[in-house]
Amino acid sequence: MYIGFSEAETFLRNCKDAVILTHRSPDGDCIGAGFGLKDILAELGVRSRVVCHDVFPARYDFITKADEEEDFEPQTVIAVDIADPQLMGRYEEIYGSRVQLCIDHHESNKNYAEMTLLREKATAACEVIYDLAQYMGVRVTRHCAMSLYTGIATDSGCFKYDCTTPRAHEIAAEMMKRYDINFAKINRVMFDIKSRGKMLLESKISGILEEYLDGRLAIIAVTQDMMREMGVKLEELEGFAPMTIQLETAEVGVLLRQREDGAFKCSFRSANDVNVSKICQALGGGGHAKAAGCTMSGDIDDIRAKITDIVRRALDNE
Ligand SMILES: [Mn+2]
Known part of the structure:
Protein backbone atom coordinates (compact mmCIF):
# COMPACT_ATOMS: atom_id res chain seq x y z
CA MET A 1 0.00 0.00 0.00
CA TYR A 2 1.32 3.43 -0.92
CA ILE A 3 1.16 5.96 1.88
CA GLY A 4 1.86 9.64 2.44
CA PHE A 5 3.80 11.56 5.08
CA SER A 6 1.00 11.51 7.65
CA GLU A 7 0.71 7.69 7.71
CA ALA A 8 4.51 7.41 7.77
CA GLU A 9 4.63 9.80 10.73
CA THR A 10 2.01 7.83 12.65
CA PHE A 11 3.92 4.63 12.00
CA LEU A 12 7.30 6.02 13.06
CA ARG A 13 5.93 7.64 16.21
CA ASN A 14 4.39 4.36 17.30
CA CYS A 15 7.05 1.84 16.36
CA LYS A 16 9.73 0.37 18.59
CA ASP A 17 13.08 -1.45 18.28
CA ALA A 18 13.50 -1.08 14.54
CA VAL A 19 15.87 -2.73 12.12
CA ILE A 20 16.62 -0.49 9.13
CA LEU A 21 17.55 -2.40 5.97
CA THR A 22 19.86 -0.96 3.31
CA HIS A 23 20.67 -2.51 -0.08
CA ARG A 24 23.68 -4.65 -0.89
CA SER A 25 26.62 -2.82 -2.51
CA PRO A 26 25.61 0.09 -0.29
CA ASP A 27 25.88 3.61 -1.72
CA GLY A 28 25.75 7.05 -0.15
CA ASP A 29 21.99 7.25 -0.42
CA CYS A 30 21.04 4.03 1.37
CA ILE A 31 23.74 4.60 4.00
CA GLY A 32 22.75 8.24 4.53
CA ALA A 33 19.05 7.33 4.58
CA GLY A 34 19.58 4.45 7.00
CA PHE A 35 21.64 6.41 9.51
CA GLY A 36 19.66 9.62 9.00
CA LEU A 37 16.47 7.73 9.81
CA LYS A 38 18.19 6.12 12.81
CA ASP A 39 18.94 9.62 14.14
CA ILE A 40 15.33 10.68 13.58
CA LEU A 41 14.03 7.58 15.38
CA ALA A 42 16.43 8.31 18.26
CA GLU A 43 14.82 11.77 18.57
CA LEU A 44 11.49 9.95 18.91
CA GLY A 45 12.93 7.67 21.58
CA VAL A 46 12.97 4.63 19.28
CA ARG A 47 16.01 2.35 19.22
CA SER A 48 17.16 1.18 15.81
CA ARG A 49 19.96 -0.63 14.03
CA VAL A 50 21.06 -0.19 10.41
CA VAL A 51 21.99 -3.43 8.66
CA CYS A 52 23.48 -4.31 5.29
CA HIS A 53 24.53 -7.47 3.46
CA ASP A 54 27.92 -5.87 2.80
CA VAL A 55 30.36 -4.00 5.00
CA PHE A 56 29.92 -0.22 4.74
CA PRO A 57 32.89 1.23 2.81
CA ALA A 58 35.38 3.11 4.98
CA ARG A 59 34.72 6.48 3.34
CA TYR A 60 31.33 6.48 5.08
CA ASP A 61 32.87 6.04 8.54
CA PHE A 62 31.82 9.59 9.52
CA ILE A 63 28.21 8.41 9.08
CA THR A 64 28.34 4.77 10.17
CA LYS A 65 30.71 4.92 13.13
CA ALA A 66 28.81 7.53 15.11
CA ASP A 67 27.52 5.46 18.00
CA GLU A 68 27.54 2.17 19.86
CA GLU A 69 25.38 -0.67 18.58
CA GLU A 70 22.55 -1.60 20.89
CA ASP A 71 21.50 -5.19 21.16
CA PHE A 72 17.78 -5.92 20.79
CA GLU A 73 15.40 -8.22 18.97
CA PRO A 74 13.75 -6.10 16.23
CA GLN A 75 10.01 -5.45 16.52
CA THR A 76 9.85 -3.19 13.46
CA VAL A 77 11.27 -3.67 9.96
CA ILE A 78 11.96 -0.63 7.78
CA ALA A 79 13.68 -0.57 4.36
CA VAL A 80 15.27 2.51 2.83
CA ASP A 81 16.26 3.03 -0.82
CA ILE A 82 15.46 -0.62 -1.60
CA ALA A 83 13.32 -1.09 -4.71
CA ASP A 84 13.32 -4.89 -4.59
CA PRO A 85 13.78 -7.31 -1.65
CA GLN A 86 16.41 -9.16 -3.74
CA LEU A 87 18.72 -6.22 -3.09
CA MET A 88 18.77 -7.08 0.61
CA GLY A 89 21.16 -9.97 0.03
CA ARG A 90 21.16 -12.36 2.97
CA TYR A 91 18.65 -10.18 4.83
CA GLU A 92 16.01 -10.96 2.21
CA GLU A 93 15.36 -14.35 3.74
CA ILE A 94 15.01 -12.94 7.25
CA TYR A 95 13.08 -9.72 6.56
CA GLY A 96 12.18 -9.55 2.86
CA SER A 97 8.55 -10.61 3.30
CA ARG A 98 7.87 -8.63 6.48
CA VAL A 99 8.95 -5.10 5.75
CA GLN A 100 6.40 -2.79 7.37
CA LEU A 101 7.61 0.52 5.96
CA CYS A 102 9.66 1.15 2.84
CA ILE A 103 10.91 4.66 2.10
CA ASP A 104 12.11 4.91 -1.49
CA HIS A 105 12.41 6.97 -4.66
CA HIS A 106 12.83 4.26 -7.35
CA GLU A 107 10.19 4.12 -10.07
CA SER A 108 10.90 0.38 -10.21
CA ASN A 109 9.86 -0.14 -6.56
CA LYS A 110 8.17 -3.54 -6.33
CA ASN A 111 5.66 -2.41 -3.69
CA TYR A 112 6.75 -5.32 -1.49
CA ALA A 113 6.29 -3.62 1.88
CA GLU A 114 3.11 -3.33 3.92
CA MET A 115 3.40 0.45 3.54
CA THR A 116 5.51 2.25 0.95
CA LEU A 117 6.36 5.94 1.07
CA LEU A 118 7.45 6.39 -2.54
CA ARG A 119 8.48 9.72 -4.07
CA GLU A 120 9.55 8.83 -7.60
CA LYS A 121 10.54 12.39 -8.41
CA ALA A 122 12.84 12.77 -5.41
CA THR A 123 16.57 12.93 -6.07
CA ALA A 124 17.34 10.51 -3.27
CA ALA A 125 15.71 8.51 -0.49
CA CYS A 126 17.52 11.00 1.75
CA GLU A 127 15.47 13.83 0.23
CA VAL A 128 12.27 11.98 1.15
CA ILE A 129 13.51 11.37 4.69
CA TYR A 130 14.52 15.00 5.21
CA ASP A 131 11.12 16.20 4.00
CA LEU A 132 9.46 13.67 6.28
CA ALA A 133 11.50 14.94 9.25
CA GLN A 134 10.46 18.52 8.43
CA TYR A 135 6.83 17.43 8.10
CA MET A 136 7.02 15.72 11.49
CA GLY A 137 8.81 18.64 13.10
CA VAL A 138 11.51 16.34 14.46
CA ARG A 139 14.86 17.86 15.39
CA VAL A 140 17.52 17.09 12.81
CA THR A 141 20.97 16.71 14.34
CA ARG A 142 24.19 17.72 12.57
CA HIS A 143 25.05 14.04 12.11
CA CYS A 144 21.63 13.42 10.59
CA ALA A 145 22.04 16.42 8.29
CA MET A 146 25.47 15.21 7.13
CA SER A 147 24.10 11.71 6.50
CA LEU A 148 21.13 12.97 4.46
CA TYR A 149 23.26 15.51 2.58
CA THR A 150 25.64 12.70 1.59
CA GLY A 151 22.79 10.69 0.07
CA ILE A 152 21.46 13.64 -1.88
CA ALA A 153 24.93 14.61 -3.11
CA THR A 154 25.86 11.08 -4.20
CA ASP A 155 22.56 10.16 -5.90
CA SER A 156 22.60 13.45 -7.81
CA GLY A 157 26.24 13.05 -8.88
CA CYS A 158 27.08 16.14 -6.84
CA PHE A 159 23.96 17.98 -8.04
CA LYS A 160 24.66 17.53 -11.72
CA TYR A 161 22.47 14.60 -12.91
CA ASP A 162 19.07 15.55 -14.23
CA CYS A 163 17.39 13.69 -11.40
CA THR A 164 18.51 16.67 -9.27
CA THR A 165 15.43 18.52 -8.07
CA PRO A 166 15.14 22.16 -7.02
CA ARG A 167 14.29 20.70 -3.61
CA ALA A 168 17.69 18.96 -3.48
CA HIS A 169 19.38 22.36 -3.81
CA GLU A 170 17.05 23.88 -1.22
CA ILE A 171 17.83 21.10 1.25
CA ALA A 172 21.56 21.48 0.62
CA ALA A 173 21.23 25.21 1.26
CA GLU A 174 19.27 24.61 4.47
CA MET A 175 21.91 22.18 5.66
CA MET A 176 24.68 24.69 5.00
CA LYS A 177 22.77 27.43 6.82
CA ARG A 178 21.27 25.53 9.74
CA TYR A 179 23.66 22.69 10.47
CA ASP A 180 26.99 24.05 9.28
CA ILE A 181 27.81 20.76 7.59
CA ASN A 182 31.27 20.31 6.09
CA PHE A 183 29.95 19.85 2.56
CA ALA A 184 33.29 20.53 0.85
CA LYS A 185 34.97 17.76 2.80
CA ILE A 186 32.05 15.37 2.24
CA ASN A 187 32.15 16.01 -1.50
CA ARG A 188 35.90 15.64 -1.66
CA VAL A 189 35.63 12.27 0.08
CA MET A 190 32.68 11.16 -2.08
CA PHE A 191 33.84 12.38 -5.47
CA ASP A 192 37.49 13.37 -5.63
CA ILE A 193 39.78 11.16 -3.60
CA LYS A 194 40.59 7.63 -4.65
CA SER A 195 42.94 4.87 -3.69
MN1 LIG B 1 18.85 6.20 -3.92
Missing part, protein backbone atom coordinates in the same frame (compact mmCIF):
# COMPACT_ATOMS: atom_id res chain seq x y z
CA ARG A 196 46.19 4.47 -5.60
CA GLY A 197 44.78 1.20 -6.93
CA LYS A 198 41.75 3.03 -8.25
CA MET A 199 43.87 5.68 -9.94
CA LEU A 200 45.87 2.98 -11.67
CA LEU A 201 42.68 1.14 -12.53
CA GLU A 202 41.16 4.29 -13.99
CA SER A 203 43.97 4.63 -16.50
CA LYS A 204 43.73 0.94 -17.29
CA ILE A 205 39.97 1.18 -17.62
CA SER A 206 40.16 3.95 -20.22
CA GLY A 207 42.08 1.39 -22.25
CA ILE A 208 39.58 -1.44 -21.85
CA LEU A 209 36.46 0.56 -22.68
CA GLU A 210 34.76 -1.28 -25.51
CA GLU A 211 32.58 0.35 -28.14
CA TYR A 212 29.57 -1.26 -29.78
CA LEU A 213 26.82 -0.05 -32.10
CA ASP A 214 29.08 2.57 -33.70
CA GLY A 215 30.14 3.87 -30.31
CA ARG A 216 26.59 4.40 -29.09
CA LEU A 217 27.11 1.66 -26.50
CA ALA A 218 30.21 1.67 -24.29
CA ILE A 219 31.03 -1.24 -22.00
CA ILE A 220 33.67 -1.52 -19.32
CA ALA A 221 34.04 -5.06 -17.96
CA VAL A 222 36.13 -5.67 -14.84
CA THR A 223 36.66 -9.27 -13.82
CA GLN A 224 37.75 -10.63 -10.43
CA ASP A 225 41.16 -11.43 -11.95
CA MET A 226 41.62 -7.78 -12.94
CA MET A 227 40.59 -6.59 -9.48
CA ARG A 228 43.12 -8.94 -7.86
CA GLU A 229 45.82 -7.78 -10.23
CA MET A 230 45.13 -4.13 -9.40
CA GLY A 231 44.62 -4.71 -5.69
CA VAL A 232 41.14 -3.15 -5.59
CA LYS A 233 37.92 -4.42 -4.13
CA LEU A 234 34.60 -4.46 -5.97
CA GLU A 235 33.19 -1.62 -3.87
CA GLU A 236 36.13 0.59 -4.83
CA LEU A 237 34.77 0.43 -8.37
CA GLU A 238 31.65 2.23 -7.21
CA GLY A 239 31.51 5.48 -9.13
CA PHE A 240 33.07 4.15 -12.32
CA ALA A 241 29.77 3.70 -14.17
CA PRO A 242 29.48 7.38 -15.24
CA MET A 243 32.86 7.03 -16.94
CA THR A 244 31.20 4.85 -19.61
CA ILE A 245 29.10 7.73 -20.89
CA GLN A 246 31.99 10.20 -20.89
CA LEU A 247 32.66 8.81 -24.35
CA GLU A 248 31.09 11.49 -26.55
CA THR A 249 29.28 9.08 -28.88
CA ALA A 250 27.86 6.91 -26.09
CA GLU A 251 24.08 6.86 -25.60
CA VAL A 252 24.26 3.99 -23.12
CA GLY A 253 27.18 2.91 -20.94
CA VAL A 254 27.49 -0.24 -18.90
CA LEU A 255 29.97 -1.10 -16.17
CA LEU A 256 30.23 -4.83 -15.54
CA ARG A 257 31.81 -5.86 -12.27
CA GLN A 258 32.33 -9.49 -11.48
CA ARG A 259 31.38 -10.54 -7.96
CA GLU A 260 33.23 -13.23 -6.04
CA ASP A 261 30.51 -15.73 -6.91
CA GLY A 262 31.21 -15.11 -10.61
CA ALA A 263 28.02 -13.20 -11.44
CA PHE A 264 28.29 -9.71 -12.93
CA LYS A 265 26.87 -6.63 -11.33
CA CYS A 266 25.78 -4.46 -14.26
CA SER A 267 25.45 -0.70 -13.82
CA PHE A 268 23.74 1.06 -16.72
CA ARG A 269 23.93 4.76 -17.47
CA SER A 270 22.04 6.70 -20.13
CA ALA A 271 23.50 9.84 -21.64
CA ASN A 272 20.27 11.06 -23.22
CA ASP A 273 16.90 9.51 -23.95
CA VAL A 274 17.24 5.74 -23.54
CA ASN A 275 15.43 4.61 -20.38
CA VAL A 276 17.89 2.20 -18.79
CA SER A 277 15.50 1.46 -15.93
CA LYS A 278 13.25 -0.30 -18.47
CA ILE A 279 16.22 -2.22 -19.89
CA CYS A 280 17.30 -3.32 -16.42
CA GLN A 281 13.78 -4.30 -15.46
CA ALA A 282 13.71 -6.57 -18.52
CA LEU A 283 16.94 -8.11 -17.23
CA GLY A 284 15.54 -8.64 -13.73
CA GLY A 285 16.85 -5.43 -12.14
CA GLY A 286 15.67 -1.84 -11.97
CA GLY A 287 16.54 1.71 -11.03
CA HIS A 288 16.10 5.11 -12.59
CA ALA A 289 15.69 6.26 -16.20
CA LYS A 290 19.31 7.38 -16.46
CA ALA A 291 20.97 5.11 -13.90
CA ALA A 292 19.91 1.55 -13.29
CA GLY A 293 21.35 -1.85 -12.59
CA CYS A 294 20.88 -5.60 -12.69
CA THR A 295 22.82 -8.78 -12.06
CA MET A 296 23.68 -11.16 -14.89
CA SER A 297 25.34 -14.53 -14.65
CA GLY A 298 26.96 -16.67 -17.29
CA ASP A 299 29.70 -16.21 -19.80
CA ILE A 300 30.98 -12.66 -20.24
CA ASP A 301 30.70 -12.84 -24.03
CA ASP A 302 27.07 -13.93 -23.80
CA ILE A 303 26.39 -11.08 -21.39
CA ARG A 304 27.97 -8.57 -23.79
CA ALA A 305 25.90 -9.96 -26.68
CA LYS A 306 22.69 -9.83 -24.65
CA ILE A 307 23.33 -6.24 -23.57
CA THR A 308 24.24 -5.15 -27.11
CA ASP A 309 21.06 -6.70 -28.43
CA ILE A 310 18.73 -5.11 -25.88
CA VAL A 311 20.41 -1.68 -26.21
CA ARG A 312 20.19 -1.87 -30.02
CA ARG A 313 16.46 -2.47 -29.75
CA ALA A 314 16.04 0.40 -27.29
CA LEU A 315 17.91 2.74 -29.64
CA ASP A 316 15.81 1.58 -32.61
CA ASN A 317 12.62 2.32 -30.68
CA GLU A 318 13.60 5.87 -29.88
Whole structure:
Protein backbone atom coordinates (compact mmCIF):
# COMPACT_ATOMS: atom_id res chain seq x y z
CA MET A 1 0.00 0.00 0.00
CA TYR A 2 1.32 3.43 -0.92
CA ILE A 3 1.16 5.96 1.88
CA GLY A 4 1.86 9.64 2.44
CA PHE A 5 3.80 11.56 5.08
CA SER A 6 1.00 11.51 7.65
CA GLU A 7 0.71 7.69 7.71
CA ALA A 8 4.51 7.41 7.77
CA GLU A 9 4.63 9.80 10.73
CA THR A 10 2.01 7.83 12.65
CA PHE A 11 3.92 4.63 12.00
CA LEU A 12 7.30 6.02 13.06
CA ARG A 13 5.93 7.64 16.21
CA ASN A 14 4.39 4.36 17.30
CA CYS A 15 7.05 1.84 16.36
CA LYS A 16 9.73 0.37 18.59
CA ASP A 17 13.08 -1.45 18.28
CA ALA A 18 13.50 -1.08 14.54
CA VAL A 19 15.87 -2.73 12.12
CA ILE A 20 16.62 -0.49 9.13
CA LEU A 21 17.55 -2.40 5.97
CA THR A 22 19.86 -0.96 3.31
CA HIS A 23 20.67 -2.51 -0.08
CA ARG A 24 23.68 -4.65 -0.89
CA SER A 25 26.62 -2.82 -2.51
CA PRO A 26 25.61 0.09 -0.29
CA ASP A 27 25.88 3.61 -1.72
CA GLY A 28 25.75 7.05 -0.15
CA ASP A 29 21.99 7.25 -0.42
CA CYS A 30 21.04 4.03 1.37
CA ILE A 31 23.74 4.60 4.00
CA GLY A 32 22.75 8.24 4.53
CA ALA A 33 19.05 7.33 4.58
CA GLY A 34 19.58 4.45 7.00
CA PHE A 35 21.64 6.41 9.51
CA GLY A 36 19.66 9.62 9.00
CA LEU A 37 16.47 7.73 9.81
CA LYS A 38 18.19 6.12 12.81
CA ASP A 39 18.94 9.62 14.14
CA ILE A 40 15.33 10.68 13.58
CA LEU A 41 14.03 7.58 15.38
CA ALA A 42 16.43 8.31 18.26
CA GLU A 43 14.82 11.77 18.57
CA LEU A 44 11.49 9.95 18.91
CA GLY A 45 12.93 7.67 21.58
CA VAL A 46 12.97 4.63 19.28
CA ARG A 47 16.01 2.35 19.22
CA SER A 48 17.16 1.18 15.81
CA ARG A 49 19.96 -0.63 14.03
CA VAL A 50 21.06 -0.19 10.41
CA VAL A 51 21.99 -3.43 8.66
CA CYS A 52 23.48 -4.31 5.29
CA HIS A 53 24.53 -7.47 3.46
CA ASP A 54 27.92 -5.87 2.80
CA VAL A 55 30.36 -4.00 5.00
CA PHE A 56 29.92 -0.22 4.74
CA PRO A 57 32.89 1.23 2.81
CA ALA A 58 35.38 3.11 4.98
CA ARG A 59 34.72 6.48 3.34
CA TYR A 60 31.33 6.48 5.08
CA ASP A 61 32.87 6.04 8.54
CA PHE A 62 31.82 9.59 9.52
CA ILE A 63 28.21 8.41 9.08
CA THR A 64 28.34 4.77 10.17
CA LYS A 65 30.71 4.92 13.13
CA ALA A 66 28.81 7.53 15.11
CA ASP A 67 27.52 5.46 18.00
CA GLU A 68 27.54 2.17 19.86
CA GLU A 69 25.38 -0.67 18.58
CA GLU A 70 22.55 -1.60 20.89
CA ASP A 71 21.50 -5.19 21.16
CA PHE A 72 17.78 -5.92 20.79
CA GLU A 73 15.40 -8.22 18.97
CA PRO A 74 13.75 -6.10 16.23
CA GLN A 75 10.01 -5.45 16.52
CA THR A 76 9.85 -3.19 13.46
CA VAL A 77 11.27 -3.67 9.96
CA ILE A 78 11.96 -0.63 7.78
CA ALA A 79 13.68 -0.57 4.36
CA VAL A 80 15.27 2.51 2.83
CA ASP A 81 16.26 3.03 -0.82
CA ILE A 82 15.46 -0.62 -1.60
CA ALA A 83 13.32 -1.09 -4.71
CA ASP A 84 13.32 -4.89 -4.59
CA PRO A 85 13.78 -7.31 -1.65
CA GLN A 86 16.41 -9.16 -3.74
CA LEU A 87 18.72 -6.22 -3.09
CA MET A 88 18.77 -7.08 0.61
CA GLY A 89 21.16 -9.97 0.03
CA ARG A 90 21.16 -12.36 2.97
CA TYR A 91 18.65 -10.18 4.83
CA GLU A 92 16.01 -10.96 2.21
CA GLU A 93 15.36 -14.35 3.74
CA ILE A 94 15.01 -12.94 7.25
CA TYR A 95 13.08 -9.72 6.56
CA GLY A 96 12.18 -9.55 2.86
CA SER A 97 8.55 -10.61 3.30
CA ARG A 98 7.87 -8.63 6.48
CA VAL A 99 8.95 -5.10 5.75
CA GLN A 100 6.40 -2.79 7.37
CA LEU A 101 7.61 0.52 5.96
CA CYS A 102 9.66 1.15 2.84
CA ILE A 103 10.91 4.66 2.10
CA ASP A 104 12.11 4.91 -1.49
CA HIS A 105 12.41 6.97 -4.66
CA HIS A 106 12.83 4.26 -7.35
CA GLU A 107 10.19 4.12 -10.07
CA SER A 108 10.90 0.38 -10.21
CA ASN A 109 9.86 -0.14 -6.56
CA LYS A 110 8.17 -3.54 -6.33
CA ASN A 111 5.66 -2.41 -3.69
CA TYR A 112 6.75 -5.32 -1.49
CA ALA A 113 6.29 -3.62 1.88
CA GLU A 114 3.11 -3.33 3.92
CA MET A 115 3.40 0.45 3.54
CA THR A 116 5.51 2.25 0.95
CA LEU A 117 6.36 5.94 1.07
CA LEU A 118 7.45 6.39 -2.54
CA ARG A 119 8.48 9.72 -4.07
CA GLU A 120 9.55 8.83 -7.60
CA LYS A 121 10.54 12.39 -8.41
CA ALA A 122 12.84 12.77 -5.41
CA THR A 123 16.57 12.93 -6.07
CA ALA A 124 17.34 10.51 -3.27
CA ALA A 125 15.71 8.51 -0.49
CA CYS A 126 17.52 11.00 1.75
CA GLU A 127 15.47 13.83 0.23
CA VAL A 128 12.27 11.98 1.15
CA ILE A 129 13.51 11.37 4.69
CA TYR A 130 14.52 15.00 5.21
CA ASP A 131 11.12 16.20 4.00
CA LEU A 132 9.46 13.67 6.28
CA ALA A 133 11.50 14.94 9.25
CA GLN A 134 10.46 18.52 8.43
CA TYR A 135 6.83 17.43 8.10
CA MET A 136 7.02 15.72 11.49
CA GLY A 137 8.81 18.64 13.10
CA VAL A 138 11.51 16.34 14.46
CA ARG A 139 14.86 17.86 15.39
CA VAL A 140 17.52 17.09 12.81
CA THR A 141 20.97 16.71 14.34
CA ARG A 142 24.19 17.72 12.57
CA HIS A 143 25.05 14.04 12.11
CA CYS A 144 21.63 13.42 10.59
CA ALA A 145 22.04 16.42 8.29
CA MET A 146 25.47 15.21 7.13
CA SER A 147 24.10 11.71 6.50
CA LEU A 148 21.13 12.97 4.46
CA TYR A 149 23.26 15.51 2.58
CA THR A 150 25.64 12.70 1.59
CA GLY A 151 22.79 10.69 0.07
CA ILE A 152 21.46 13.64 -1.88
CA ALA A 153 24.93 14.61 -3.11
CA THR A 154 25.86 11.08 -4.20
CA ASP A 155 22.56 10.16 -5.90
CA SER A 156 22.60 13.45 -7.81
CA GLY A 157 26.24 13.05 -8.88
CA CYS A 158 27.08 16.14 -6.84
CA PHE A 159 23.96 17.98 -8.04
CA LYS A 160 24.66 17.53 -11.72
CA TYR A 161 22.47 14.60 -12.91
CA ASP A 162 19.07 15.55 -14.23
CA CYS A 163 17.39 13.69 -11.40
CA THR A 164 18.51 16.67 -9.27
CA THR A 165 15.43 18.52 -8.07
CA PRO A 166 15.14 22.16 -7.02
CA ARG A 167 14.29 20.70 -3.61
CA ALA A 168 17.69 18.96 -3.48
CA HIS A 169 19.38 22.36 -3.81
CA GLU A 170 17.05 23.88 -1.22
CA ILE A 171 17.83 21.10 1.25
CA ALA A 172 21.56 21.48 0.62
CA ALA A 173 21.23 25.21 1.26
CA GLU A 174 19.27 24.61 4.47
CA MET A 175 21.91 22.18 5.66
CA MET A 176 24.68 24.69 5.00
CA LYS A 177 22.77 27.43 6.82
CA ARG A 178 21.27 25.53 9.74
CA TYR A 179 23.66 22.69 10.47
CA ASP A 180 26.99 24.05 9.28
CA ILE A 181 27.81 20.76 7.59
CA ASN A 182 31.27 20.31 6.09
CA PHE A 183 29.95 19.85 2.56
CA ALA A 184 33.29 20.53 0.85
CA LYS A 185 34.97 17.76 2.80
CA ILE A 186 32.05 15.37 2.24
CA ASN A 187 32.15 16.01 -1.50
CA ARG A 188 35.90 15.64 -1.66
CA VAL A 189 35.63 12.27 0.08
CA MET A 190 32.68 11.16 -2.08
CA PHE A 191 33.84 12.38 -5.47
CA ASP A 192 37.49 13.37 -5.63
CA ILE A 193 39.78 11.16 -3.60
CA LYS A 194 40.59 7.63 -4.65
CA SER A 195 42.94 4.87 -3.69
CA ARG A 196 46.19 4.47 -5.60
CA GLY A 197 44.78 1.20 -6.93
CA LYS A 198 41.75 3.03 -8.25
CA MET A 199 43.87 5.68 -9.94
CA LEU A 200 45.87 2.98 -11.67
CA LEU A 201 42.68 1.14 -12.53
CA GLU A 202 41.16 4.29 -13.99
CA SER A 203 43.97 4.63 -16.50
CA LYS A 204 43.73 0.94 -17.29
CA ILE A 205 39.97 1.18 -17.62
CA SER A 206 40.16 3.95 -20.22
CA GLY A 207 42.08 1.39 -22.25
CA ILE A 208 39.58 -1.44 -21.85
CA LEU A 209 36.46 0.56 -22.68
CA GLU A 210 34.76 -1.28 -25.51
CA GLU A 211 32.58 0.35 -28.14
CA TYR A 212 29.57 -1.26 -29.78
CA LEU A 213 26.82 -0.05 -32.10
CA ASP A 214 29.08 2.57 -33.70
CA GLY A 215 30.14 3.87 -30.31
CA ARG A 216 26.59 4.40 -29.09
CA LEU A 217 27.11 1.66 -26.50
CA ALA A 218 30.21 1.67 -24.29
CA ILE A 219 31.03 -1.24 -22.00
CA ILE A 220 33.67 -1.52 -19.32
CA ALA A 221 34.04 -5.06 -17.96
CA VAL A 222 36.13 -5.67 -14.84
CA THR A 223 36.66 -9.27 -13.82
CA GLN A 224 37.75 -10.63 -10.43
CA ASP A 225 41.16 -11.43 -11.95
CA MET A 226 41.62 -7.78 -12.94
CA MET A 227 40.59 -6.59 -9.48
CA ARG A 228 43.12 -8.94 -7.86
CA GLU A 229 45.82 -7.78 -10.23
CA MET A 230 45.13 -4.13 -9.40
CA GLY A 231 44.62 -4.71 -5.69
CA VAL A 232 41.14 -3.15 -5.59
CA LYS A 233 37.92 -4.42 -4.13
CA LEU A 234 34.60 -4.46 -5.97
CA GLU A 235 33.19 -1.62 -3.87
CA GLU A 236 36.13 0.59 -4.83
CA LEU A 237 34.77 0.43 -8.37
CA GLU A 238 31.65 2.23 -7.21
CA GLY A 239 31.51 5.48 -9.13
CA PHE A 240 33.07 4.15 -12.32
CA ALA A 241 29.77 3.70 -14.17
CA PRO A 242 29.48 7.38 -15.24
CA MET A 243 32.86 7.03 -16.94
CA THR A 244 31.20 4.85 -19.61
CA ILE A 245 29.10 7.73 -20.89
CA GLN A 246 31.99 10.20 -20.89
CA LEU A 247 32.66 8.81 -24.35
CA GLU A 248 31.09 11.49 -26.55
CA THR A 249 29.28 9.08 -28.88
CA ALA A 250 27.86 6.91 -26.09
CA GLU A 251 24.08 6.86 -25.60
CA VAL A 252 24.26 3.99 -23.12
CA GLY A 253 27.18 2.91 -20.94
CA VAL A 254 27.49 -0.24 -18.90
CA LEU A 255 29.97 -1.10 -16.17
CA LEU A 256 30.23 -4.83 -15.54
CA ARG A 257 31.81 -5.86 -12.27
CA GLN A 258 32.33 -9.49 -11.48
CA ARG A 259 31.38 -10.54 -7.96
CA GLU A 260 33.23 -13.23 -6.04
CA ASP A 261 30.51 -15.73 -6.91
CA GLY A 262 31.21 -15.11 -10.61
CA ALA A 263 28.02 -13.20 -11.44
CA PHE A 264 28.29 -9.71 -12.93
CA LYS A 265 26.87 -6.63 -11.33
CA CYS A 266 25.78 -4.46 -14.26
CA SER A 267 25.45 -0.70 -13.82
CA PHE A 268 23.74 1.06 -16.72
CA ARG A 269 23.93 4.76 -17.47
CA SER A 270 22.04 6.70 -20.13
CA ALA A 271 23.50 9.84 -21.64
CA ASN A 272 20.27 11.06 -23.22
CA ASP A 273 16.90 9.51 -23.95
CA VAL A 274 17.24 5.74 -23.54
CA ASN A 275 15.43 4.61 -20.38
CA VAL A 276 17.89 2.20 -18.79
CA SER A 277 15.50 1.46 -15.93
CA LYS A 278 13.25 -0.30 -18.47
CA ILE A 279 16.22 -2.22 -19.89
CA CYS A 280 17.30 -3.32 -16.42
CA GLN A 281 13.78 -4.30 -15.46
CA ALA A 282 13.71 -6.57 -18.52
CA LEU A 283 16.94 -8.11 -17.23
CA GLY A 284 15.54 -8.64 -13.73
CA GLY A 285 16.85 -5.43 -12.14
CA GLY A 286 15.67 -1.84 -11.97
CA GLY A 287 16.54 1.71 -11.03
CA HIS A 288 16.10 5.11 -12.59
CA ALA A 289 15.69 6.26 -16.20
CA LYS A 290 19.31 7.38 -16.46
CA ALA A 291 20.97 5.11 -13.90
CA ALA A 292 19.91 1.55 -13.29
CA GLY A 293 21.35 -1.85 -12.59
CA CYS A 294 20.88 -5.60 -12.69
CA THR A 295 22.82 -8.78 -12.06
CA MET A 296 23.68 -11.16 -14.89
CA SER A 297 25.34 -14.53 -14.65
CA GLY A 298 26.96 -16.67 -17.29
CA ASP A 299 29.70 -16.21 -19.80
CA ILE A 300 30.98 -12.66 -20.24
CA ASP A 301 30.70 -12.84 -24.03
CA ASP A 302 27.07 -13.93 -23.80
CA ILE A 303 26.39 -11.08 -21.39
CA ARG A 304 27.97 -8.57 -23.79
CA ALA A 305 25.90 -9.96 -26.68
CA LYS A 306 22.69 -9.83 -24.65
CA ILE A 307 23.33 -6.24 -23.57
CA THR A 308 24.24 -5.15 -27.11
CA ASP A 309 21.06 -6.70 -28.43
CA ILE A 310 18.73 -5.11 -25.88
CA VAL A 311 20.41 -1.68 -26.21
CA ARG A 312 20.19 -1.87 -30.02
CA ARG A 313 16.46 -2.47 -29.75
CA ALA A 314 16.04 0.40 -27.29
CA LEU A 315 17.91 2.74 -29.64
CA ASP A 316 15.81 1.58 -32.61
CA ASN A 317 12.62 2.32 -30.68
CA GLU A 318 13.60 5.87 -29.88
MN1 LIG B 1 18.85 6.20 -3.92
